[in-house]
Amino acid sequence: MNDHDLDTLFAQARTPTPADEGAAGRFLSGQQRRRTRQRNIRAGWISTLLASAAAVAGLTVLRPAPELPASAAYGVYQSAWGDGW
Amino acid sequence: MRTLVLGFPVLGLPVLGLPVLGLLALSGTAGASDADDLLSALKQARTLEARGTVEVTVLFPPRESPTKSAKALPRVPFRPGLLARNFGVSRMGQETVAGRRTSRFELIPKNSQAARWTLWIDQEWNIPLAYQESFPDGTPARRAMFQKVNAQPARIQVSVPVPPEGLRAALLSALPGLRLPAGIQPTEVKSRPGGGLEISLTDGVNVFALVTSPRGVRAAPGIASRRVGAGFVWLVGNLPQSALDQALAKVIRVNTAGLETLRGTFLKVDASNVQNTPDSR
Numbered sequence: 001m002n003d004h005d006l007d008t009l010f011a012q013a014r015t016p017t018p019a020d021e022g023a024a025g026r027f028l029s030g031q032q033r034r035r036t037r038q039r040n041i042r043a044g045w046i047s048t049l050l051a052s053a054a055a056v057a058g059l060t061v062l063r064p065a066p067e068l069p070a071s072a073a074y075g076v077y078q079s080a081w082g083d084g085w
Numbered sequence: 086m087r088t089l090v091l092g093f094p095v096l097g098l099p100v101l102g103l104p105v106l107g108l109l110a111l112s113g114t115a116g117a118s119d120a121d122d123l124l125s126a127l128k129q130a131r132t133l134e135a136r137g138t139v140e141v142t143v144l145f146p147p148r149e150s151p152t153k154s155a156k157a158l159p160r161v162p163f164r165p166g167l168l169a170r171n172f173g174v175s176r177m178g179q180e181t182v183a184g185r186r187t188s189r190f191e192l193i194p195k196n197s198q199a200a201r202w203t204l205w206i207d208q209e210w211n212i213p214l215a216y217q218e219s220f221p222d223g224t225p226a227r228r229a230m231f232q233k234v235n236a237q238p239a240r241i242q243v244s245v246p247v248p249p250e251g252l253r254a255a256l257l258s259a260l261p262g263l264r265l266p267a268g269i270q271p272t273e274v275k276s277r278p279g280g281g282l283e284i285s286l287t288d289g290v291n292v293f294a295l296v297t298s299p300r301g302v303r304a305a306p307g308i309a310s311r312r313v314g315a316g317f318v319w320l321v322g323n324l325p326q327s328a329l330d331q332a333l334a335k336v337i338r339v340n341t342a343g344l345e346t347l348r349g350t351f352l353k354v355d356a357s358n359v360q361n362t363p364d365s366r
Binding site for chain 2: 064066067068069070072073074076077078079080081082083084085
């Protein structure tokens, strides 16, 4: 292969073909889809995390405190009797 | 009538049969006289106290070691006015306690669900040497009785705690719908460390505790607990469970602002040297 052949080959390689344009479009739209999907995944995790935190906080605040043992009531009663008993 | 001692033993003590107690309760003259004699002894106990060895047994509320020893009788917050109004008093005869002659008085509550009491009053010193609180069925709930008594009683001085003025009205206003069992009055209000209030109640002899609290309390004998709004109300005492539950069943809200102004207005009694004293209410 001489210089002329090589020049011709390089010229052909530099010239965009319809197939090349399609490939670029496919790459760009794929890239867009991948970015959107990553954003959605990130947003999903944050939403899940926030929802979990809210649920834990809600349970902590709104859940009725556990009952005190009967000894708490008996202690008050005994205190009402006064010392010595 | 004063020498009648029938009976079946309870904790080794003879107890009169109920029919005889009923007859005695119907005997107005004897009852009034007996009540006066008992109130006189309780008044005497403001200034005179027997010392020695006392066996103290408490079966309600339940505790790990129900019996202990003391040098003097524990305090019973007698209130003569309420006692006379809520109990029939009958002198049932003579008995010996720790080698000393005593008169035994039976206190039968007019509210048949309340606990009854027996007091043994030293005939010479005219002060108590023993008490017993019994459930309505006659089984003992608490008892304190001298086993040995010193030769001479000790002089004491007891201050008289007076309930804050307007306490009952403030309580009923703070807990609308509260239905206190017949004859029971509030005597004291205290703050609770974790929030809420403790209100002491009495029928003249028996003691009850009413509590407002942000938390409920586990069900157990002698305890009623009911959620009201964001908090809870408890009632603790020696009454049937149904009576405790009914007392709280209609409480519609809790607003203790009026009660909090009345808390802690009591005179404090030096418990190491003094027996709680009856007052005139």
